């Protein structure tokens with residue numbers, strides 16, 4: 001070889017190019033995929049049939065030496081860029097110092113520093129506190145625990161198309177049966193589902209959609225029983241659904257009047273992704289509690305609940321936590337990543353990426369009526385594919401385009417309750433040239449189908 005024998009070091013110094021030297025998957029990737037199907041439970045599926053060996057900037061390199069453009073960031077995780085040098089340095093230093101004490105046994109500084117940073121950068125000019133966990137689902141579970149303890153009420157309202165995780169409580173909170181829930185019940189009780197604002201499909205204004213949701217909540221749940229309203233400010237897995245203006249503020253207002261905790265699940269939208277530090281800012285809302293994970297630590301597993309101090313203070317000692325929650329290596333990574341979000345212009349970069357993605361996709365939509373809707377904010381943008389005659393979701397076309405893009409060296413992800421949405425979530429470290437080339441490939445795949 002060839003590029004194949006030596007494993008390249010990841011990070012932004014990787015050659016920033018789309019390069020195909022074999023079919024996807026190549027022989028080395030296929031070898032790993034064969035081992036995977038023999039050794040790994042099939043419930044854990046994969047999107048891109050490759051064996052990843054390095055990533056950084058805007059590319060993922062596989063074991064065969066193919067370099068793919070990354071428009072997915074491992075589901076909105078490597079927002080600062082994969083193997084970001086500041087994250088790598090912080091992790092290397094911490095891992096050599098100590099790897100674990102358990103914060104509930106012997107506390108350490110980096111956990112407290114992450115909590116302080118989250119309290120400072122999340123929306124809301126009120127006193128806040130945070131608690132750290134391992135995954136987004138765990139953060140959502142804990143936000144629900146905290147809201148129930150604080151309000152002494154039990155019911156929780158989630159929304160159509162919502163996604164909150166794969167644990168038992170978060171499966172109940174998640175809307176879509178297949179693949180997330182099917183066969184995995186029984187589910188946790190006291191979960192109710194309200195209609196979402198989905199402007200492309202419901203045609204309602206924000207206040208109209210809020211009125212519809214609140215009417216359902218009042219009639220079918222009752223504020224006296226309701227601990228929390230849980231919502232993604234822009235829905236992620238459900239299809240990058242951006243609610244109409246006024247929808248979220250009306251819900252927040254109703255929650256405040258009725259002693260209901262408003263929880264914004266910003267696991268996917270958080271940390272500069274939408275062109276604001278948190279998507280709640282775009283809609284002018286100050287949630288009582290915010291859940292975060294994904295982009296928080298440059299790829300290391302970490303999650304948090306952050307919110308009003310008086311609500312967080314309702315929990316009793318030992319009621320929250322976990323063996324690994326706020327692991328020191330993940331916290332060191334988060335301190336570094338949050339520093340990058342705040343000081344390296346990433347909010348502006350996410351806006352610039354949106355300024356490339358949205359017009360390009362809208363131009364495609366002009367010439368191809370199978371793109372029913374283009375929506376999103378910043379570096380969280382999607383196209384919804386439909387039958388132009390009926391407006392029905394076209395999941396088959398969506399899947400075929402995504403598959404063709406990956407075969408051509410561009411990693412794109414699909415989403416949506418109806419499986420008919422392609423979402424664009426590039427790392428903010430991607431260059432303009434690579435991003436445009438990725439979109440060229442998407443356009444060519446669309447033209448070919």
Ligand SMILES: *Cc1c(COP(=O)(O)O)cnc(C)c1O
Nearest residue numbers: 135136137163164165236267268
């Ligand atoms: C991914 C996601 C979760 C679950 O996070 P995990 O880390 O996979 O448990 C929860 N909420 C939203 C909005 C997500 O996008």
